[in-house]
Amino acid sequence: MRGTIKSVGLGLLIAAGLSTAGLAAEIGRIKTAVGSATVQRGTASIPAAPGVTLGVKDVLTTGRDGRIGLTFVDNSRFAVGPNARVVLAEFEFDDTTHKGRSLTQVDRGSLAIVSGQIAKENRDAVKVRTPTSLLAARGTRFVVDVK
């Protein structure tokens, strides 16, 4: 009897832990997708579509006719252009304190960024890395274009 209660308790703990981890893992969502556009997650390749949730280390890739529009939990927004490869390398955001940081890696193609609450409340915490440079958004809208 006691054993059963214990294992039910453990089950609840595990379930609670899992659901918290699931929530913490979501950093943004796809809002628009056009043409050939995918999310690479580990070895999985997920077609980009409105509502697809995104996590740290996801890689967004587009073909010649591809585009992706996405939003993050800090209200920042991205548009990924054609022939692009963009890695969501790091992303942390505490929605109570608004402390956070992010690093996005643009390997090729163009990326438009409208920064959100992370950039507003943490100086130089929104970074973009390209093969030849490292950039930081200071509350703004800009385009990074890697040939």
Next chain:
Amino acid sequence: MRRSVKAGAIWALAALLAGCASGGSVMLLDAEPGADVGAVAVFAPKDGAEIGVLDKANTETRLNGRVQARPGDPSRYATLVDSLPKPGARFTLYFLDGSTQLSPESETVLQQLLEEVARRPGAEVQITGHTDTVGSVDDNDTLSRQRALEIRAALGERGLNPAIARAVGRGERELLTVTADGVSEPTNRRVEVTVR
């Protein structure tokens, strides 16, 4: 024949080197209405030292280790910028003093909010509770979160999928009307909802 292949290879190599040397570019665009242009800082990739900034709208620089700001033509990126999701729509709901009970006019706002969710593909709802400065910081964190959860429940009853809604409390960190500590202020007792 052999020679032309060689020449072709040299041209390809030259083009590749030129491409590497330019490394691409960054262009600062005009801010959206109500926002500042801000700036983009450029750092040395190795040691992270700042090597320059773009701080004027519609200027650009190559990403080749130096910052040389020059005017840029934003129309080059018009299609890309059009692919940005539109900014989140914001709604504010108010509460009666020290409670999680909504003010009477908030019902209309809830309905407008749900209509906005229906209009946006892949919509999400960020629900952020706030308090005034009456009470301790810890109590206000709890109260603000309760207010946010209250709104999430109210939206759930009206058909919103809870999986797309996040509820958080920011306590008294973001006062709409700045007051001293311990001041009862109705405009600060609110929940802000962003539909994105």
